[in-house]
Amino acid sequence: MTLVHMSVAIEPASVEQKRPKTAFARFARPALGLVLPVALAILWELAVRAGFSDGRLVPPPSRIYAEFAELARSGELLRHVVATLLRVAVGFGFGTVVGTVLGAIAGYSTLVRRLIDPSLQGLRAVPSIAWIPLFILWLGIFETSKVALIAVGVFFPIYLGVLGAVMSVDRKIVEVGRVFRLSGTQMVRRILLPAVLPSYVVALRSGLGLGWMFVIAAEFMGASEGLGYLLIDGQQLGKPTEIVAAILAFAVLGKTTDWMIVGVTAPFLRWEDRFNARAGES
Amino acid sequence: MLAVERVGKTYPNGVHALDGVSFSVGPGEIVAIVGGSGCGKSTLLRAISGLDTPSQGRVLLDGTAVTSPHEKIGIIFQEPRLLPWLTVAGNVGFGLEGRPRRERGERVADALARVGLTDKANMWPRELSGGQAQRVAIARALVPRPEVLLLDEPFSALDAFTRIDLQDHLLDLWADLRPTLILVTHDVDEAIVLADRIMVMRPRPGRIFEEIEADLPRPRDRQSAAFDFVKRRVLAALDRSVERAKRIDDSETKADAGAALWW
Numbered sequence: 001m002t003l004v005h006m007s008v009a010i011e012p013a014s015v016e017q018k019r020p021k022t023a024f025a026r027f028a029r030p031a032l033g034l035v036l037p038v039a040l041a042i043l044w045e046l047a048v049r050a051g052f053s054d055g056r057l058v059p060p061p062s063r064i065y066a067e068f069a070e071l072a073r074s075g076e077l078l079r080h081v082v083a084t085l086l087r088v089a090v091g092f093g094f095g096t097v098v099g100t101v102l103g104a105i106a107g108y109s110t111l112v113r114r115l116i117d118p119s120l121q122g123l124r125a126v127p128s129i130a131w132i133p134l135f136i137l138w139l140g141i142f143e144t145s146k147v148a149l150i151a152v153g154v155f156f157p158i159y160l161g162v163l164g165a166v167m168s169v170d171r172k173i174v175e176v177g178r179v180f181r182l183s184g185t186q187m188v189r190r191i192l193l194p195a196v197l198p199s200y201v202v203a204l205r206s207g208l209g210l211g212w213m214f215v216i217a218a219e220f221m222g223a224s225e226g227l228g229y230l231l232i233d234g235q236q237l238g239k240p241t242e243i244v245a246a247i248l249a250f251a252v253l254g255k256t257t258d259w260m261i262v263g264v265t266a267p268f269l270r271w272e273d274r275f276n277a278r279a280g281e282s
Numbered sequence: 283m284l285a286v287e288r289v290g291k292t293y294p295n296g297v298h299a300l301d302g303v304s305f306s307v308g309p310g311e312i313v314a315i316v317g318g319s320g321c322g323k324s325t326l327l328r329a330i331s332g333l334d335t336p337s338q339g340r341v342l343l344d345g346t347a348v349t350s351p352h353e354k355i356g357i358i359f360q361e362p363r364l365l366p367w368l369t370v371a372g373n374v375g376f377g378l379e380g381r382p383r384r385e386r387g388e389r390v391a392d393a394l395a396r397v398g399l400t401d402k403a404n405m406w407p408r409e410l411s412g413g414q415a416q417r418v419a420i421a422r423a424l425v426p427r428p429e430v431l432l433l434d435e436p437f438s439a440l441d442a443f444t445r446i447d448l449q450d451h452l453l454d455l456w457a458d459l460r461p462t463l464i465l466v467t468h469d470v471d472e473a474i475v476l477a478d479r480i481m482v483m484r485p486r487p488g489r490i491f492e493e494i495e496a497d498l499p500r501p502r503d504r505q506s507a508a509f510d511f512v513k514r515r516v517l518a519a520l521d522r523s524v525e526r527a528k529r530i531d532d533s534e535t536k537a538d539a540g541a542a543l544w545w
Contacts, residue, residue, distance in 0.1 A: 159413050178333060179351050180377045182428075190379070194367040271367045271406050 031159055045282075059241045067241035068248065081249060083226040084215055087143070088257075091150025092211045096204065098151070099158030120159065128153045128214060132152035132221050146218035152215035154207040160282025161203020198272055201265045212254045227253075283308060283344055284330070284462055286428050290487070291325050299325040299405065300336070301487035309392045309429070314423040316467055316516065318524060322488020323466040327434050327459060331357045343430065356428035356442075362415035364407035370394070370418050371403040377426040388504035389392040393421040408505035413444035417451070424455060436473065449475050453500070469517050474509060475502050480516055484523035491523040 017203075048055035055063065065174055071077035102120070104112040121142045131152060139145035177191040219228020227246045234242030284307045284427040291300040301320040307313050315323050328334040328360060330341050332351040338377060343355065364373045375390040395399050407413040407415060414434065436452075437445040449472060467473050473480050474496050484491040496512045503509060 164310070172359070172363050173365065174367065175333060175359075176376075179331065181351050181353060186379075190376075191365070194365070197367075249403065268367075269508055 016038065057240055060246060063241050064244050064248070065238075068245045069240075071245060077245075077249065079254065080225055080227050080246075083223075084219065084228065086217075087146050087150060087226065088208075088211050088215050091147045092154050092208060094147065095125070095151040095207060096158055099155040099203075099207070100162050100200075103159040103162025104166055107121065107163045109122025113163070117163070120156075124156045124160075128156075129217050132217065136221065141222050146215070146223070149218045150211050150214045155208040157206040157210060158203045161199055161206070162190050162196065165199035165203070166192065168199075169195045174198075181254070194268075197265070198269055201261065201269065204261050208261060209254070209259055212250065216250075283343040284464075286326075286330065286339070288339035288343065289326065289329055289336040289341065291322070291329060291334070292337045298487040298521055300329070301489050303490055304339075305432075305481065305490065307462050307464060309462055311479065312456065312463040312465065314465045314467055314473035314480045314493045315342075315483060316470060316473050316480060316538055317483030317488075317491075317518065318485060319468065321481055321523075324421075324434055325488065325542055326483075327357070327432050327464065327466050331355055331432050332358075337464055353426065354421035354429040354431065355432065356420055356430070357427065357432040357434065358416075358423050358436045361374075362407070362419040364410075364411075364415055364422075366407050368407075369403065370399060370405050370407065370410070371418070373407065374425055375420055389425055390411075393425045396424075396458070397421045397451065407483065409520040416440065416448060420455065424459065424476035426463075427459060428461055429465065429486070433463065433465045435467055436465070438467070441531045445469075445472070447525060452476065465496040470520070472512055473502065473505065473516065474498075474512050478506075480497065480512075482523055492519040494519060539544070 044058070045060045045062060047053055048060040057281075061065075068077070103115065106117055128149065129273075131149060135145040135148050139148055167223060174187070174191060177187045182190060215226070216228040216231070219226040220232060223229045227249055230246040231243055234240065234246065286305050287305055289300060290298075292298050299422050303322075303326055305313075310427055314439065315326065317323050325334070326386045329336045330348070330471065331342075332348045332355065343352060343513055343522065348355065364370075374393050375386050378386045378445060379391060391400070391403070394403055397420060399414060399421070402410065402414065402418075407418070410418065416439075420436075433452075437448050440448065452463075453476065461524060465473070465474070479494050480494045480496055481490050482492045482494065483489065494515050495514065497508075498512065
């Protein structure tokens with residue numbers, strides 16, 4: 001008797017709980033990640049206002065925002081962002097094209113792999129920053145050497161990703177293509193490309209991450225504009241707000257471009273049977 | 283008419299998988315190839331499909347040699363091998379690319395209806411059960427209307443109920459188009475339910491050991507005495523094939539007298 005009563009009493013409540021739960025999942029769960037940084041920012045702001053710190057070396061959010069707004073208003077921010085974005089875009093483009101082509105050929109042909117892979121793996125062991133002096137000697141101190149450095153950084157993860165993906169395409173699936181008598185190009189388009197796409201996206205994303213890393217290194221080595229220049233400028237003039245503003249701009253740009261890759265490729269990857277597919281991208 | 287002429291296969295690693303296999307299969311005939319593991323059944327099927335080329339002999343389809351996958355020969359593997367990035371309908375229509383969109387759509391819909399998966403057309407392969415996935419694989423192989431359909435232990439990964447269901451289903455599909463079926467299996471019941479002729483192979487190297495006619499009326503009753511009779515014959519032949527192989531093994535070891543003393 002009591003059991004029946006209980007279950008009757010519980011039922012409506014659990015049904016009602018369902019609807020807010022989905023809304024919660026949509027908006028509140030991603031927002032959960034904001035709690036920690038926002039709380040820290042507010043705490044620091046309060047600490048500076050209360051006079052516990054002058055906030056000169058670690059500026060509070062309000063001053064960073066003011067600096068950001070000032071940079072944006074004067075057009076400086078846009079100029080630096082465009083300069084950096086262009087370098088990353090061109091370097092990423094070159095690195096991706098060369099990495100994809102070489103990775104695909106080396107994955108496809110054992111002979112080519114035996115020829116070029118050991119050398120490339122050897123070069124990969126060199127920290128890419130070590131190339132800077134040589135690139136400056138070879139390519140001058142202007143854009144070419146910067147773009148080359150970014151391209152080198154982007155090249156390796158993409159080359160490795162494509163090589164591994166092509167080599168690990170399931171022989172059984174390739175055999176299906178053979179049974180249906182696909183030609184070489186058809187095999188690439190209808191079997192190999194879709195099969196390697198998931199790991200290719202991962203490779204692109206890590207390549208882009210390295211691209212953003214190397215653009216700073218490139219801009220540190222002498223630039224008159226770009227977010228990396230802004231960082232150095234802030235250090236030399238003792239303006240931590242400018243440094244933090246540039247770092248924030250990097251964070252926003254890096255995350256946005258990463259989202260763009262994920263967003264553009266997502267429609268082609270809906271078929272993937274991933275663990276936690278619903279939880280979304282990190 | 284499919285003819286296998288003295289087909290032999292030695293793999294690059296020296297394994298002698300097949301030796302002098304010859305037989306021919308008429309249009310619309312169903313042939314089952316049974317034998318223990320490692321007796322070259324799959325090797326033989328792959329040679330017929332053109333996926334592998336035999337080391338000796340040749341395979342002829344209507345008088346022309348099969349050296350690479352042929353448009354009139356379809357094959358169904360032990361695993362469904364569906365392409366995970368295509369929907370069920372996309373997988374079924376995989377072999378129809380290049381045909382007009384309307385024809386493709388009609389034939390895919392028709393094939394899906396035949397295997398009873400019309401409502402699954404827009405699903406991803408990962409959403410199907412094992413039996414459903416294998417039915418999609420059957421539909422994909424049948425859509426290009428092959429004259430010869432090869433099946434490599436197609437139902438061995440499925441549970442007993444699904445297996446029996448799919449065996450009957452396969453016979454229905456066969457009755458529509460009447461392709462030649464060559465089925466490799468290690469399930470004697472399956473061979474007798476489906477085949478007109480059962481070929482028992484013996485291992486090392488793979489050879490045809492015995493041919494058994496199974497001219498029972500269709501549909502076949504798995505419980506009938508006639509079924510049982512054929513089953514006994516096949517099992518006895520399988521037994522003998524292994525026995526003889528063992529004896530040959532023994533004599534080989536004995537012949538090489540020093541071999542026993544190598545240590």
